[in-house]
Amino acid sequence: MANDSITRVTSLDVARRAGVSQSAVSRVFTPGGSASAQTIEKVRRAADALGYRPNVLARAMITGKSRIIGLVVAYLDNYFYPLAVERLSVALQEQGYHVLVFMASNTVGHVEGVMQEILDYQVDGIVLASVSMSSVLAARCDESGIPVVLFNRTQPDARLASVTTDNVDGGRQIARHLIAGGAQRIGYIAGFEGASTQIDREAGFRSGLEEAGITLHSRGVGNFQHATARAAALEMFAGRDRPDAVFVCNDHMAFAVMDVLRTKLDLDVPGDVAVAGFDDVPIAAWAAYDLTSFRQPLDRMIAATVATLLHRIDDGAAPPQRHVLAGDLIRRGSTKAEGTVP
The missing domain is CATH 3.40.50.2300 (Response regulator)
Structure with a gap:
């Protein structure tokens, strides 16, 4: 016996139920889109009633923007990086982006393999945390208009933005x-x-x-x-x-x-x-x-990384910036007080 077909709810269905235009529905579900509070409420209520979910991939094909950021990280056993990944992800999600996390080692071949996979996802930007990339891949990203920001790393390549502590x-x-x-x-x-x-x-x-x-x-x-x-x-x-x-x-x-x-x-x-x-x-x-x-000033590093990446996504002609942020020496009991006589 044949399975009953499942009818997919479309934005037009939501528009009809909410009594608004289809473009209004699109604006409600587009990060940064403009819609009144009343329209947003009506559209959300109609979408929930119908079980509607926006087709992110279809929108990406139309707009050329996936709203996806690739985040590459190594050393997750180092407590600094799980915190950084969490806060980077939250900060980017607050700006309407989805984050795909990829694990890599510091071997050039492995990083290049991971980068090839990331590029297949048509990401809007890439953050490399604790890893570097080859000049060949840097050139490919640059030619494709995909900005790259190095987090807690630098390398001598003018095409790459970076954010580090001093x-x-x-x-x-x-x-x-x-x-x-x-x-x-x-x-x-x-x-x-x-x-x-x-x-x-x-x-x-x-x-x-x-x-x-x-x-x-x-x-x-x-x-x-x-x-x-x-x-x-x-x-x-x-x-x-x-x-x-x-x-x-x-x-x-x-x-x-x-x-x-x-x-x-x-x-x-x-x-x-x-x-x-x-x-x-x-x-x-x-x-x-x-x-x-x-x-390390982690919160300021996160803010600078997100701001730098989104600025380059919005303006492909913007030159890559290199941020070097001041940190603070925190004195505790594992060292002797300054002024101690040997």
Whole structure:
């Protein structure tokens, strides 16, 4: 026996029931569309009664706009990025956009594969959080009129807008703080060597050390990974000539380092070793860590990212902007008070 066909409710059906024009229905369901409060109420009531849902894909074919933003992210085990993804998604949804989240690693081949998939969705714009893209894909996006904003990353490509914290200044402030707390043998545990955040934070940190005539005592690489940071800490602090302070490139790794110092090496923080991180994720304030950290201005970063992206969507000729936002050093109990005598 044949199945009964299901009749799809159209915008014309809604218009007839609400007693308005079909264009009025379209305006009600178009983000940013103009309609009176009375019209909106009548159309919404009629749509609910009929079970009408607007065909977003059909509208995209007509307008050339999908109202979809592709958001690419890595390092979701780092507490900074789940917060960033949530707030970015909410901020874009408030502007009438849908967000598709794609996971990627920092390998060029994987990022390129993900980007190809994103472009197949006919997105209006792309936000890359914690990953970079090749110049070939940057050129393709530019030629297709798809704006790209790098979030918490930069790269030397004039076609890409970016929003970052002042990572150089953050690294410099941490160096000054550790020195002011009496540290003399200062180490550094790096993140992923190819990331602009890692490069800039280390550059600022070394600059701060040089200002005081101090040479970096030791260096390890945590690669932004918890397990790798633990291994780097074990190697750095197991010997007699261990650092008396360490800057860890982000909080996610800093937690691993503190765990190693306390539970594996029986060292006191900050009595034996002062520890500072970067990001100031919520867990940094927990009593278990009480981590001194350079706070990224996440809300301002989100606002700048959304504003930059939407401006470029609205005006394809607008030049890409690069925002570098000031952060704040949050002093807690994992480092010694400034002015401490060594």
